[in-house]
Amino acid sequence: MTTLLQVENVTVRFGGLVALNNVSFTLNPGEIVGLIGPNGAGKTTLFSTLVGLVKPSEGRIVIEGERIDGKRPHQVARHGMTKTFQNVSLFPDMNVRDNVVVAALSHSNLADARRTADAALERLGLASIADAEVADLTFPQRALVEVARAMATRARILLLDEVMAALNPAEMDAVMDVLSSLRDEGLTLFVVEHHMRAIMRLCDRILALQFGGLIASGTPAEIAANPVVIEAYLGREKSKEA
Ligand SMILES: Nc1ncnc2c1ncn2[C@@H]1O[C@H](COP(=O)(O)OP(=O)(O)OP(=O)(O)O)[C@@H](O)[C@H]1O
Numbered sequence: 001m002t003t004l005l006q007v008e009n010v011t012v013r014f015g016g017l018v019a020l021n022n023v024s025f026t027l028n029p030g031e032i033v034g035l036i037g038p039n040g041a042g043k044t045t046l047f048s049t050l051v052g053l054v055k056p057s058e059g060r061i062v063i064e065g066e067r068i069d070g071k072r073p074h075q076v077a078r079h080g081m082t083k084t085f086q087n088v089s090l091f092p093d094m095n096v097r098d099n100v101v102v103a104a105l106s107h108s109n110l111a112d113a114r115r116t117a118d119a120a121l122e123r124l125g126l127a128s129i130a131d132a133e134v135a136d137l138t139f140p141q142r143a144l145v146e147v148a149r150a151m152a153t154r155a156r157i158l159l160l161d162e163v164m165a166a167l168n169p170a171e172m173d174a175v176m177d178v179l180s181s182l183r184d185e186g187l188t189l190f191v192v193e194h195h196m197r198a199i200m201r202l203c204d205r206i207l208a209l210q211f212g213g214l215i216a217s218g219t220p221a222e223i224a225a226n227p228v229v230i231e232a233y234l235g236r237e238k239s240k241e242a
Contacts, residue, residue, distance in 0.1 A: 002064075004029050004188055005050075005081065005157055010059030010069075012045055012212075019045040021212040023059070027157060032179065032189040034199040036223075037209035038233050043192045046209070047159050050190075051083045052076040063157070077106055083159035084146045090134045096145055097121065097130040104152040113152075120148040124178060140171040144178060157188045164193055176202045200224065208233060 005027040012020040020042045027033055035043050048054040050061060052073040061069040063079045071079070090099050097117055104113035104120075121127050124144045129137065137145065143163045150158045160179075164172050172195065179202060183189055193199050199206065200220040208216040208223060210232045216223060223229050 002029065003027070004064060006060075006062040007050070008060040008062070010046075010049060010056045010061065012042075012049055012054055013057045019212050020049065020056075023209075023212075023214050025207055025214065025217065027188050027190060029156070029188055030183055030186045031204045032183045032191060032202055034203035034206040034220075035190060035192050035209065036196075036199060036206060036229075036233055041209040042212040043209060044161070045212075047083050047161055047190075047192065050076075050159060051081060074106060077153050077155065080155050081157040081159065082150050082153045082155040084150050084161050084163055090142060090145060090149075092135045093133075095131050095133055096126060096137070096148075099134060099145060100148045100152045103149040104154075106153055116152050116154070117148075120151040123151070124148050138171075139166040140175055143167060143175050147179070147182075151182075151187075156186075157190065158182075160189060160191045160193075162192055162194065164195060164198055169197070172198050 003026045007023060007025050010020055010023045011018065023046065035046065037043055045054060049056055052071050052075065056069050059069065060067055063081060066079060068076050068079050100117035100120055101113045104116040108116060121130050124147060126141065126144055126148060129141060134142065134145065146163050164175055167175060176198060179189055191203065203220055206218065206220055206223040207214055208229045215232060216226045216229045218226065
């Protein structure tokens with residue numbers, strides 16, 4: 001399979017703190033990859049680094065043969081990778097369509113941006129609420145509008161940062177069905193979610209971070225059975241739930 005994104009030996013230091021330590025992995029077209037790890041493991045830093053909000057201290061990030069590390073977020077978006085923003089991405093005073101139009105304006109004039117926005121809303125089953133105010137939406141609708149905004153940038157790699165955080169299990173299942181269908185159409189999703197059930201059900205592959213380093217990578221079943229991951233993360237979650 002052709003590699004879409006290649007992350008090679010990426011290290012990020014904030015002063016003396018090593019937030020990411022020599023991280024390497026690839027993402028392929030049409031897969032959903034989860035990123036897990038305890039609080040402070042470096043998940044947000046990795047997402048921010050991928051989209052150009054944080055510059056790596058060392059390493060290379062390559063999309064289809066072109067280096068994107070050191071580029072700014074709007075340039076990275078033009079290479080096809082964008083990220084949702086945890087809880088803060090939507091403009092509450094604007095309606096759903098305009099929230100998505102704003103994202104599409106990064107590459108289009110207004111008329112094209114409106115068409116792109118309407119197509120994304122239609123694709124995600126949100127056409128009927130295009131004129132609704134964001135403040136009036138349910139949590140699952142908000143989650144899908146965030147995904148629509150990311151899609152409207154024409155990204156092929158969507159980094160989803162806890163878009164399902166506020167959802168109940170049934171709502172999560174509905175959003176996961178939509179995400180799976182986007183994957184089946186060829187989009188690549190890289191997902192941070194604290195709900196382990198969602199991560200395990202949704203992802204084709206999972207990467208586990210601890211103290212800024214990748215400690216494991218594998219299918220959900222492999223990750224769930226990995227003693228290092230259980231010790232670092234799942235064990236704590238299980239003991240929290242108990
Ligand atoms: N801008 C920054 N300046 C200094 N230190 C930072 C900065 N951003 C993150 N860090 C530190 O880097 C480490 C990794 O943080 P990060 O937020 O990436 O972890 P995380 O896995 O996303 O955690 P959480 O699950 O709590 O969101 C932490 O020790 C954090 O305090």
